[in-house]
Amino acid sequence: xxxxxxxxxxxxxxxxxxxxxxxxxxxxxxxxxxxxxxxxxxxxxxxxxxxxxxxxxxxxxxxxxxxxxxxxxxxxxxxxxxxxxxxxxxxxxxxxxxxxxxxxxxxxxxxxxxxxxxxxxxxxxxxxxxxxxxxxxxxxxxxxxxxxxxxxxxxxxxxxxxxxxxxxxxxxxxxxxxxxxxxxxxxxxxxxxxxxxxxxxxxxxxxxxxxxxxxxxxxxxxxxxxxxxxxxxxxxxxxxxxxxxxxxxxxxxxxxxxxxxxxxxxxxxxxxxxxxxxxxx
Numbered sequence: 314x315x316x317x318x319x320x321x322x323x324x325x326x327x328x329x330x331x332x333x334x335x336x337x338x339x340x341x342x343x344x345x346x347x348x349x350x351x352x353x354x355x356x357x358x359x360x361x362x363x364x365x366x367x368x369x370x371x372x373x374x375x376x377x378x379x380x381x382x383x384x385x386x387x388x389x390x391x392x393x394x395x396x397x398x399x400x401x402x403x404x405x406x407x408x409x410x411x412x413x414x415x416x417x418x419x420x421x422x423x424x425x426x427x428x429x430x431x432x433x434x435x436x437x438x439x440x441x442x443x444x445x446x447x448x449x450x451x452x453x454x455x456x457x458x459x460x461x462x463x464x465x466x467x468x469x470x471x472x473x474x475x476x477x478x479x480x481x482x483x484x485x486x487x488x489x490x491x492x493x494x495x496x497x498x499x500x501x502x503x504x505x506x507x508x509x510x511x512x513x514x515x516x517x518x519x520x521x522x523x524x525x526x527x528x529x530x531x532x533x534x535x536x537x538x539x540x541x542x543x544x545x546x547x548x549x550x551x552x553x554x555x556x557x558x559x560x561x562x563x564x565x566x567x568x569x570x571x572x573x574x575x576x577x578x579x580x581x582x583x584x585x586x587x588x589x590x591x592x593x594x
Contacts, residue, residue: 316366326414351438360469383426445536446499478559501570
């Protein structure tokens, strides 16, 4: 089983445990399962899936696993109660597969702690609504991005990057060294929802993009904001990890989003028609 399949199964386990806690009114436990899920999400969005796999080396056994000392040092965070919950779950669980899931989660927490990323996960979990989807790098052109990504022996995967002001999803498969990137519409749903409510009548106005970028550096969007540049509305997106803002023209971004949705709908309809017709028809 690939590491991607393993993490997918672990995430399903988290969902089932969280739902069970919610149904029983155990709000603190439900919150801790959401916190644990944040570790899996963080590894994915920052392209560290294979790096995590390399750290395992048999750590995810069904015996009582070792817990990183760095997790026990995190007083005042969710880390300590989360580890306690996982160890209690491990002790209470009889099914082998579920024990493996719990051990994998403890290994995941250990990996984040040992690589010094616990504060980042804690911050992301506590302030998720204030952050735009994570992008780990920015490139001025598609060619520049491809040159960088194709030139790395083992690039981060899966992860988002920015090419100009647009999100791209990058993927890499270690098994056969295949890789690629495609346009991903990560912020367009938020743009659509915010414009549907109505753009504020008064927004910061600038003559040039450089002026807008300079102002945003000292007045960062949280994580989105509208500005006008040369009389045209732009959607500013704050990328905290990259210490920059992207600026998307509202009208053209919404048009591209609508075209994308229509293309997806058409593709879905064609696939459904092909499946319903059956082989040989």
